[in-house]
Amino acid sequence: AQKITQTQPGMFVQEKEAVTLDCTYDTSDPSYGLFWYKQPSSGEMIFLIYQGSYDQQNATEGRYSLNFQKARKSANLVISASQLGDSAMYFCAMRGQSSGSARQLTFGSGTQLTVLP
Amino acid sequence: EPEVTQTPSHQVTQMGQEVILRCVPISNHLYFYWYRQILGQKVEFLVSFYNNEISEKSEIFDDQFSVERPDGSNFTLKIRSTKLEDSAMYFCASTRVTGSPNQPQHFGDGTRLSIL
Numbered sequence: 268a269q270k271i272t273q274t275q276p277g278m279f280v281q282e283k284e285a286v287t288l289d290c291t292y293d294t295s296d297p298s299y300g301l302f303w304y305k306q307p308s309s310g311e312m313i314f315l316i317y318q319g320s321y322d323q324q325n326a327t328e329g330r331y332s333l334n335f336q337k338a339r340k341s342a343n344l345v346i347s348a349s350q351l352g353d354s355a356m357y358f359c360a361m362r363g364q365s366s367g368s369a370r371q372l373t374f375g376s377g378t379q380l381t382v383l384p
Numbered sequence: 385e386p387e388v389t390q391t392p393s394h395q396v397t398q399m400g401q402e403v404i405l406r407c408v409p410i411s412n413h414l415y416f417y418w419y420r421q422i423l424g425q426k427v428e429f430l431v432s433f434y435n436n437e438i439s440e441k442s443e444i445f446d447d448q449f450s451v452e453r454p455d456g457s458n459f460t461l462k463i464r465s466t467k468l469e470d471s472a473m474y475f476c477a478s479t480r481v482t483g484s485p486n487q488p489q490h491f492g493d494g495t496r497l498s499i500l
Binding site for chain 1: 491492
């Protein structure tokens with residue numbers, strides 16, 4: 268079984284500051300992928316970034332980067348230079364070999380990020 | 385950039401009625417999924433679909449639910465006799481291949497289902 272834990276139900280950050288959203292996971296799969304999605308108040312799910320378990324380098328995508336610490340089973344999302352439009356719910360998710368043959372995603376409970384002007 | 389599209393964006397239905405939620409996955413994608421998000425809760429997997437049949441399904445996906453790919457583009461989720469607890473946001477997702485666990489799933493904007 269796979270499990271994703273997001274321990275921060277809510278986070279606040281000042282505009283232009285960096286913020287780290289925590290995600291820890293539990294799996295016995297040797298190969299897996301970790302994903303972050305953004306859900307604005309309008310409800311859609313926007314894919315942000317992913318990290319493969321065998322990737323040597325941490326993933327980066329514009330202002331998003333993933334601080335992947337495999338030994339600690341953590342995959343924290345770092346947002347640099349926060350903008351007001353970053354205010355949203357952020358979900359960490361994973362999929363691996365034990366996700367089923369179709370590799371469905373397992374989601375965490377989410378972190379509500381509020382960017383303050 | 386290709387998108388997953390879902391219709392309708394909001395569906396209001398009386399309890400006990402049948403409802404069909406529609407999705408058009410990205411055209412070259414092969415795996416399709418339905419997820420559910422009850423208000424304020426995490427996103428939960430319902431069912432996956434590949435090669436015109438269900439690949440995996442969760443405990444939530446009971447006999448009241450069914451999925452279909454009636455033509456080459458649409459992917460539908462049917463709830464036969466809706467219950468109040470079916471009120472949720474329903475997301476369709478697709479991915480091109482699934483051999484590697486690193487392929488992201490692309491989500492539609494969701495259908496908000498409200499059962500009265």
